[in-house]
Amino acid sequence: MNYLPNILFAIILIAGIGYFARNVKKLFRNIKLGKDKDINDNKSQRWKNMAMIALGQSKMVKRPVSGFFHIIVYVGFVIINIEVLEIIIDGLFGTHRIGLSILPESLYGFLIGTFEVLAALVFIAVIIFWIRRNVIKLKRFMSSEMSGWPKNDGNIILYFEMVLMTLFLVMNATDTSFQALDSGNIISQYIAPLFSGLSENSLHLVERSSWWLHIVGILIFLNYLYYSKHLHILLAFPNTYYGKLTPKGQFPNNDAVTKEVKLMMDPDADPYAVPAEDEADVPPAKFGASDVQDLSWLNLLNAYSCTECGRCTSECPANLTGKKLSPRKIMMDTRDRLEEVGKNIDANNGVFVDDGKQLLNDYITTEELWACTSCNACVEACPISIDPLNIIMEMRNYLVMEQSAAPMELNNMMTNIENNGAPWPYNQMDRLNWKDE
Amino acid sequence: MSEQLIVPTMAELIAEGKTPDILFWVGSAGSYDDRAKKITKAFVKILNKAKVNFAVLGTEESATGDLAKRAGNEFLFQMQAVMNIEVLNAYNVKRIVTCDPHSFNCIKNEYPGLGGTYEVLHHTQFIKELITTNKLKINESSFKDKRITFHDPCYLGRANSEYNAPRDVLKTLNATLLEMKRNKATALCCGAGGAQMFKEPEKGDKDINELRTEDALETKPDIIATGCPYCMTMMSDGVKVKEKENEIKVMDVAELIASSQNL
Numbered sequence: 001m002n003y004l005p006n007i008l009f010a011i012i013l014i015a016g017i018g019y020f021a022r023n024v025k026k027l028f029r030n031i032k033l034g035k036d037k038d039i040n041d042n043k044s045q046r047w048k049n050m051a052m053i054a055l056g057q058s059k060m061v062k063r064p065v066s067g068f069f070h071i072i073v074y075v076g077f078v079i080i081n082i083e084v085l086e087i088i089i090d091g092l093f094g095t096h097r098i099g100l101s102i103l104p105e106s107l108y109g110f111l112i113g114t115f116e117v118l119a120a121l122v123f124i125a126v127i128i129f130w131i132r133r134n135v136i137k138l139k140r141f142m143s144s145e146m147s148g149w150p151k152n153d154g155n156i157i158l159y160f161e162m163v164l165m166t167l168f169l170v171m172n173a174t175d176t177s178f179q180a181l182d183s184g185n186i187i188s189q190y191i192a193p194l195f196s197g198l199s200e201n202s203l204h205l206v207e208r209s210s211w212w213l214h215i216v217g218i219l220i221f222l223n224y225l226y227y228s229k230h231l232h233i234l235l236a237f238p239n240t241y242y243g244k245l246t247p248k249g250q251f252p253n254n255d256a257v258t259k260e261v262k263l264m265m266d267p268d269a270d271p272y273a274v275p276a277e278d279e280a281d282v283p284p285a286k287f288g289a290s291d292v293q294d295l296s297w298l299n300l301l302n303a304y305s306c307t308e309c310g311r312c313t314s315e316c317p318a319n320l321t322g323k324k325l326s327p328r329k330i331m332m333d334t335r336d337r338l339e340e341v342g343k344n345i346d347a348n349n350g351v352f353v354d355d356g357k358q359l360l361n362d363y364i365t366t367e368e369l370w371a372c373t374s375c376n377a378c379v380e381a382c383p384i385s386i387d388p389l390n391i392i393m394e395m396r397n398y399l400v401m402e403q404s405a406a407p408m409e410l411n412n413m414m415t416n417i418e419n420n421g422a423p424w425p426y427n428q429m430d431r432l433n434w435k436d437e
Numbered sequence: 438m439s440e441q442l443i444v445p446t447m448a449e450l451i452a453e454g455k456t457p458d459i460l461f462w463v464g465s466a467g468s469y470d471d472r473a474k475k476i477t478k479a480f481v482k483i484l485n486k487a488k489v490n491f492a493v494l495g496t497e498e499s500a501t502g503d504l505a506k507r508a509g510n511e512f513l514f515q516m517q518a519v520m521n522i523e524v525l526n527a528y529n530v531k532r533i534v535t536c537d538p539h540s541f542n543c544i545k546n547e548y549p550g551l552g553g554t555y556e557v558l559h560h561t562q563f564i565k566e567l568i569t570t571n572k573l574k575i576n577e578s579s580f581k582d583k584r585i586t587f588h589d590p591c592y593l594g595r596a597n598s599e600y601n602a603p604r605d606v607l608k609t610l611n612a613t614l615l616e617m618k619r620n621k622a623t624a625l626c627c628g629a630g631g632a633q634m635f636k637e638p639e640k641g642d643k644d645i646n647e648l649r650t651e652d653a654l655e656t657k658p659d660i661i662a663t664g665c666p667y668c669m670t671m672m673s674d675g676v677k678v679k680e681k682e683n684e685i686k687v688m689d690v691a692e693l694i695a696s697s698q699n700l
Binding site for chain 1: 442444446463465467468469470474477478481493495496498499500502504505506507508509510511512513515516517519520542545546547550551591592595596597598622623625626628629630631632633635636637638639640641642643644645647648649
């Protein structure tokens, strides 16, 4: 019977990690629904970007207030999680504070003391984040795409963190032997008096409950990630690694189009030639994107990485002037549709069954797509190298090349380019007239 | 017009057995838009003054295809690009300068993948080069006491990280340079990019150029400087909407340099 807690702990741990692993697998599968994109160049620059932007938070601090508090939560989260290692060993082997029997007491005290200070700081930072969202109501958290689940998601994450930090501190405060050490209880010594009226047994009960709730809470939070915008704590790293390295203004050239253009420009090409054997079976390329499967896996990774902070939208000239376009919504819609497609595949034994819906129109409207000035403000603003503009351009490509559905004025402009090599209806022979005017 | 502009075409130079050091890509706006043509001429005056051995393509130039690409017509873009690249490569062009950040971005970044690799400069970069190599001397400037604020074109600034060249050139005017609250990497678009120039904006509560003009007006400028023919249109319209066209001028960096030197 003595081993019951250890066994229970092992089961909870395996279940928690196992369920998370299962969802991570699904996450990978969904991202791989996107089109191939070969990103193997310039590895040293990519590692550097990941170190600077994700690990080093270099773009978060562009906005000093939120950047500062985010760094507290981030550092706190990473460092306090070292404590989880001790909790897991204690849980599996029935020890109590195994660290104390391995490390010198002073070092152990220093570690736990650091965790306690960070826990308190994280708690304060999270309260400030909550106030920004719910009391001050910062504009970028109040956009129309942030109502309902996205709003709740944001708050649930904050509550999780508040509760976990509280449990950690209470666990330490009610641990009489730890308090007796008087080393490392920097914060919890001030919480301990709150429980001074309790008997030793009740104190022990509170301590054990906090300990169990803390680790179970962490496992629940881990599993919550997959359903939440909070995935960014993991995906920010690959996302910054695979981020665009070429100049922001450089839009990729479509290879399938290049092939057709070259063919058209080649005077020796025979338009009626029978396609070669190997080409015959290849379905004609679809230009641009109308659904998530037409986007690249990087677009889809971007969508899962987005934590809906809205810095992109708050810099978008179209959004700032009241247009419907919101780069954040582009990312959220892409993820929502991707998850819908993923669930469809799960429900149909691994194959996608047409559901009569797509990313275009059912999620993202043409009004949003045509409002973009391609100014790259959203790309610049993103703290983790997400590129909403690339999705917008892919969808414009589909609208124009597959559906000829550009706004009439743009069609006129493009007809002019086709006919006389300028966006206006002027003769190409007049190109140099300015010289003598 | 004091002097006749000297604008040799590639075809003329080649016929004379000469090779220019640089090709001036005039661009569609610079060729046809009335306001942008003034920028083109101001830049040519600078080129003439600095005795730059340059040429234009003239009637052999065609739209870069940039607008088509941003509007979603990759096919039309590549058709234009391949045609232009054929002409540029036939003339063995190595170096290109243009007053249009959209042409600059497109030729510099998107042509190489289609077989056209050149050194491409924005005119503010080239003017800076002329100044630092002493080919162009800036004498006492007529803008000495003026307040000038520079609006970063998206396709020069964010798109290609060139924030300094236009500012360095403006510094030679000895004027008071003012930064808008949104500048450089966080500069607000004028509203013309992404082919917006050629269509009505979607429904909203304000036009983008009006918002950007407000940014500029906050600095209380005498002159709003730009480096893009489309920004020029948008900012000029914005100043008109704010009924400030009598007090505030919108000028391209090249025009400021040319005018300060009485060119």
